[in-house]
Amino acid sequence: MHPLLEQFTKTAHQALASSPGPAGRQQVCEALSELLRNESFIQEYVDGFTEERNKVYEDPELGFCVLVHHYAGAKSSSPHDHAHSWAIYGQARGETLMTDYSLVSPPSGDQPGKVKPIKSYSLKPGDVHLYNEGVLHAPERVDSTRLIRIEGVDMKTVKRSAFEVV
Numbered sequence: 457m458h459p460l461l462e463q464f465t466k467t468a469h470q471a472l473a474s475s476p477g478p479a480g481r482q483q484v485c486e487a488l489s490e491l492l493r494n495e496s497f498i499q500e501y502v503d504g505f506t507e508e509r510n511k512v513y514e515d516p517e518l519g520f521c522v523l524v525h526h527y528a529g530a531k532s533s534s535p536h537d538h539a540h541s542w543a544i545y546g547q548a549r550g551e552t553l554m555t556d557y558s559l560v561s562p563p564s565g566d567q568p569g570k571v572k573p574i575k576s577y578s579l580k581p582g583d584v585h586l587y588n589e590g591v592l593h594a595p596e597r598v599d600s601t602r603l604i605r606i607e608g609v610d611m612k613t614v615k616r617s618a619f620e621v622v
Protein backbone atom coordinates (compact mmCIF):
# COMPACT_ATOMS: atom_id res chain seq x y z
CA MET A 457 0.00 0.00 0.00
CA HIS A 458 1.20 3.54 -0.72
CA PRO A 459 2.55 5.02 2.55
CA LEU A 460 0.28 8.06 2.31
CA LEU A 461 -2.74 5.82 1.87
CA GLU A 462 -1.66 3.73 4.83
CA GLN A 463 -1.34 6.87 6.91
CA PHE A 464 -4.81 7.95 5.75
CA THR A 465 -6.37 4.61 6.79
CA LYS A 466 -4.83 4.97 10.26
CA THR A 467 -6.20 8.51 10.60
CA ALA A 468 -9.62 7.31 9.41
CA HIS A 469 -9.59 4.40 11.84
CA GLN A 470 -8.72 6.65 14.78
CA ALA A 471 -11.40 9.20 13.84
CA LEU A 472 -14.15 6.58 13.37
CA ALA A 473 -13.15 4.58 16.44
CA SER A 474 -13.30 7.63 18.71
CA SER A 475 -16.38 9.26 17.02
CA PRO A 476 -18.42 6.63 15.15
CA GLY A 477 -21.10 9.13 13.94
CA PRO A 478 -21.06 12.04 11.46
CA ALA A 479 -18.41 13.96 13.46
CA GLY A 480 -15.82 11.23 12.96
CA ARG A 481 -16.73 11.00 9.27
CA GLN A 482 -16.15 14.75 8.93
CA GLN A 483 -12.60 14.23 10.20
CA VAL A 484 -12.16 11.52 7.56
CA CYS A 485 -13.39 14.02 4.93
CA GLU A 486 -10.74 16.52 5.99
CA ALA A 487 -7.96 13.92 5.82
CA LEU A 488 -9.21 12.70 2.42
CA SER A 489 -9.34 16.22 1.01
CA GLU A 490 -5.74 16.79 2.06
CA LEU A 491 -4.69 13.50 0.43
CA LEU A 492 -6.50 14.39 -2.82
CA ARG A 493 -4.67 17.70 -3.03
CA ASN A 494 -1.32 15.86 -3.13
CA GLU A 495 -0.65 15.79 -6.87
CA SER A 496 2.31 13.43 -6.64
CA PHE A 497 0.21 10.89 -4.68
CA ILE A 498 -2.52 11.07 -7.33
CA GLN A 499 0.03 10.57 -10.10
CA GLU A 500 1.97 7.80 -8.38
CA TYR A 501 -0.99 5.86 -7.04
CA VAL A 502 -4.52 6.84 -8.11
CA ASP A 503 -3.74 7.27 -11.82
CA GLY A 504 -2.43 3.70 -12.01
CA PHE A 505 -5.79 1.93 -11.61
CA THR A 506 -7.52 0.55 -14.68
CA GLU A 507 -10.51 -1.28 -13.12
CA GLU A 508 -13.67 0.62 -12.16
CA ARG A 509 -13.91 -0.46 -8.51
CA ASN A 510 -10.78 -1.29 -6.53
CA LYS A 511 -11.16 -2.04 -2.85
CA VAL A 512 -7.73 -1.17 -1.49
CA TYR A 513 -8.47 -1.35 2.25
CA GLU A 514 -11.09 -2.86 4.55
CA ASP A 515 -10.81 -2.05 8.22
CA PRO A 516 -10.68 -5.34 10.12
CA GLU A 517 -12.29 -3.86 13.23
CA LEU A 518 -14.73 -1.20 11.98
CA GLY A 519 -15.59 -2.59 8.53
CA PHE A 520 -15.19 0.63 6.55
CA CYS A 521 -13.61 0.32 3.09
CA VAL A 522 -11.41 2.55 0.95
CA LEU A 523 -12.05 2.27 -2.79
CA VAL A 524 -10.16 3.75 -5.71
CA HIS A 525 -12.36 4.23 -8.75
CA HIS A 526 -11.50 4.70 -12.37
CA TYR A 527 -14.71 5.61 -14.19
CA ALA A 528 -14.23 5.60 -17.95
CA GLY A 529 -16.35 7.80 -20.20
CA ALA A 530 -19.64 9.63 -19.66
CA LYS A 531 -22.37 8.10 -17.50
CA SER A 532 -25.46 9.00 -15.49
CA SER A 533 -26.43 6.91 -12.47
CA SER A 534 -29.81 6.49 -10.77
CA PRO A 535 -30.60 8.03 -7.39
CA HIS A 536 -29.54 5.78 -4.53
CA ASP A 537 -28.68 5.79 -0.87
CA HIS A 538 -26.22 3.57 0.93
CA ALA A 539 -28.86 1.61 2.84
CA HIS A 540 -27.97 1.50 6.55
CA SER A 541 -24.48 2.78 5.79
CA TRP A 542 -22.78 5.99 4.70
CA ALA A 543 -20.25 6.99 2.07
CA ILE A 544 -17.69 9.68 1.39
CA TYR A 545 -16.97 10.70 -2.21
CA GLY A 546 -13.58 12.27 -2.89
CA GLN A 547 -12.80 13.60 -6.35
CA ALA A 548 -9.27 13.00 -7.64
CA ARG A 549 -9.59 13.64 -11.39
CA GLY A 550 -12.31 15.05 -13.61
CA GLU A 551 -15.68 16.27 -12.40
CA THR A 552 -18.76 14.66 -10.85
CA LEU A 553 -22.10 16.41 -11.23
CA MET A 554 -24.06 15.34 -8.17
CA THR A 555 -27.77 15.76 -7.54
CA ASP A 556 -29.28 15.28 -4.09
CA TYR A 557 -32.87 14.04 -3.77
CA SER A 558 -35.56 14.03 -1.11
CA LEU A 559 -37.70 10.98 -0.49
CA VAL A 560 -41.32 11.28 -1.68
CA SER A 561 -42.30 7.69 -0.83
CA PRO A 562 -40.15 4.78 0.37
CA PRO A 563 -39.66 1.57 -1.61
CA SER A 564 -42.08 -1.22 -0.73
CA GLY A 565 -42.08 -4.78 -2.04
CA ASP A 566 -41.24 -4.68 -5.76
CA GLN A 567 -42.10 -0.98 -6.01
CA PRO A 568 -39.17 1.44 -6.20
CA GLY A 569 -39.11 4.40 -3.87
CA LYS A 570 -39.99 7.80 -5.30
CA VAL A 571 -37.69 10.80 -5.04
CA LYS A 572 -37.52 14.40 -6.19
CA PRO A 573 -34.40 16.50 -6.84
CA ILE A 574 -33.33 19.09 -4.27
CA LYS A 575 -30.08 20.52 -5.62
CA SER A 576 -27.17 19.81 -7.96
CA TYR A 577 -23.51 20.65 -7.48
CA SER A 578 -20.15 19.76 -8.86
CA LEU A 579 -17.30 17.81 -7.24
CA LYS A 580 -13.92 18.90 -8.57
CA PRO A 581 -10.45 17.55 -7.76
CA GLY A 582 -9.86 17.89 -4.01
CA ASP A 583 -13.60 18.15 -3.23
CA VAL A 584 -15.02 15.69 -0.71
CA HIS A 585 -18.67 15.08 0.20
CA LEU A 586 -20.18 13.00 3.00
CA TYR A 587 -23.47 11.13 2.45
CA ASN A 588 -24.88 9.99 5.76
CA GLU A 589 -27.37 7.14 6.15
CA GLY A 590 -30.43 7.52 3.90
CA VAL A 591 -29.14 10.57 1.98
CA LEU A 592 -30.24 10.12 -1.64
CA HIS A 593 -27.92 11.20 -4.44
CA ALA A 594 -27.10 10.48 -8.10
CA PRO A 595 -23.71 11.08 -9.72
CA GLU A 596 -23.26 12.00 -13.36
CA ARG A 597 -20.11 12.58 -15.40
CA VAL A 598 -19.53 13.87 -18.90
CA ASP A 599 -16.03 12.39 -19.15
CA SER A 600 -13.73 9.98 -17.32
CA THR A 601 -13.11 10.54 -13.62
CA ARG A 602 -11.08 9.12 -10.75
CA LEU A 603 -12.31 9.09 -7.18
CA ILE A 604 -11.40 7.78 -3.78
CA ARG A 605 -14.52 6.71 -1.92
CA ILE A 606 -15.00 5.49 1.60
CA GLU A 607 -17.90 3.15 2.36
CA GLY A 608 -19.05 2.53 5.93
CA VAL A 609 -19.39 -1.13 4.91
CA ASP A 610 -18.50 -2.79 1.60
CA MET A 611 -21.64 -2.01 -0.45
CA LYS A 612 -21.01 -5.11 -2.58
CA THR A 613 -22.30 -7.07 0.41
CA VAL A 614 -25.50 -4.96 0.86
CA LYS A 615 -28.85 -5.29 -0.95
CA ARG A 616 -29.81 -1.86 -2.28
CA SER A 617 -33.25 -0.33 -2.87
CA ALA A 618 -34.30 1.16 -6.21
CA PHE A 619 -35.61 4.73 -6.52
CA GLU A 620 -37.25 6.58 -9.38
CA VAL A 621 -37.50 10.31 -9.95
CA VAL A 622 -41.00 11.86 -9.92
Ligand SMILES: [Fe+2]
Pocket residue numbers: 536537538543587593
Ligand atom coordinates in the same frame (compact mmCIF):
# COMPACT_ATOMS: atom_id res chain seq x y z
FE1 LIG B 1 -23.45 6.82 -3.63
